[in-house]
Amino acid sequence: DADVTQTPRNRITKTGKRIMLECSQTKGHDRMYWYRQDPGLGLRLIYYSFDVKDINKGEISDGYSVSRQAQAKFSLSLESAIPNQTALYFCATMASSGRVRGTDTQYFGPGTRLTVL
Amino acid sequence: KQEVTQIPAALSVPEGENLVLNCSFTDSAIYNLQWFRQDPGKGLTSLLLIQSSQREQTSGRLNASLDKSSGRSTLYIAASQPGDSATYLCAVNRGTSYDKVIFGPGTSLSVIP
Numbered sequence: 001d002a003d004v005t006q007t008p009r010n011r012i013t014k015t016g017k018r019i020m021l022e023c024s025q026t027k028g029h030d031r032m033y034w035y036r037q038d039p040g041l042g043l044r045l046i047y048y049s050f051d052v053k054d055i056n057k058g059e060i061s062d063g064y065s066v067s068r069q070a071q072a073k074f075s076l077s078l079e080s081a082i083p084n085q086t087a088l089y090f091c092a093t094m095a096s097s098g099r100v101r102g103t104d105t106q107y108f109g110p111g112t113r114l115t116v117l
Numbered sequence: 118k119q120e121v122t123q124i125p126a127a128l129s130v131p132e133g134e135n136l137v138l139n140c141s142f143t144d145s146a147i148y149n150l151q152w153f154r155q156d157p158g159k160g161l162t163s164l165l166l167i168q169s170s171q172r173e174q175t176s177g178r179l180n181a182s183l184d185k186s187s188g189r190s191t192l193y194i195a196a197s198q199p200g201d202s203a204t205y206l207c208a209v210n211r212g213t214s215y216d217k218v219i220f221g222p223g224t225s226l227s228v229i230p
Contacts, residue, residue, distance in 0.1 A: 004160070009158075031214075031215070033215070040126075040222055041222055042121060042206065042208075042219065042220030042221050042222050042223070043161075043206075043208075043220040044220075045216065045218065048214075048215075048216055050214070056216065058216065090160060090161070092161075094215060104213070104215075105151065105163040105166055106163070106215060106218075107163075108153075108160035108161040108162070109160050110158055110159055110160045111158070111160055
């Protein structure tokens with residue numbers, strides 16, 4: 001089984017609808033991240049969380065909200081979807097302790113392809 | 118503001134050829150740089166991570182170099198195979214919290230049998 005899972009894998013919705021993307025991990029990591037990827041662009045950070053009580057905005061948080069329901073679960077919501085939120089969304093995790101400095105890495109889920117019509 | 122570019126955007130090579138992918142960044146104050154592989158439907162997989170104090174890292178047929186002074190990193194793939202076909206992303210990270218990671222747009226590689 002995959003260490004980082006995302007549901008749904010694909011979603012088509014209409015402008016104005018509320019959408020929730022979910023991420024679960026079995027790696028026991030406390031840090032979790034949400035990114036979006038647009039064609040021809042690199043991944044951009046939407047929100048990140050260092051533990052259940054610590055939520056932070058990333059570079060492009062407008063129009064999005066998140067919920068860290070448990071250490072293993074981090075959800076991304078689009079309160080009122082719009083077409084320019086059509087993108088590939090990735091969840092990532094990382095451990096925050098016990099790492100050799102500079103050798104830490106993030107682990108990514110398979111992505112959710114969201115289309116807003 | 119850190120900007121990361123990758124050249125070329127796409128590359129097609131015959132099997133067995135050695136190749137180099139390029140990554141350029143504008144701010145040399147980095148914590149580390151990573152090369153990722155992206156396969157459709159499978160997310161990103163970390164290939165190599167170079168600390169700011171290092172010049173290169175090697176894993177099997179892959180070798181990544183880092184030159185902070187010139188703002189450049191290269192990923193060298195030796196004896197390419199069709200299974201190497203994927204998109205390769207470089208990511209420049211400014212700190213331990215990974216809240217300031219800038220990803221490049223990627224290079225799409227096709228290795229032709």
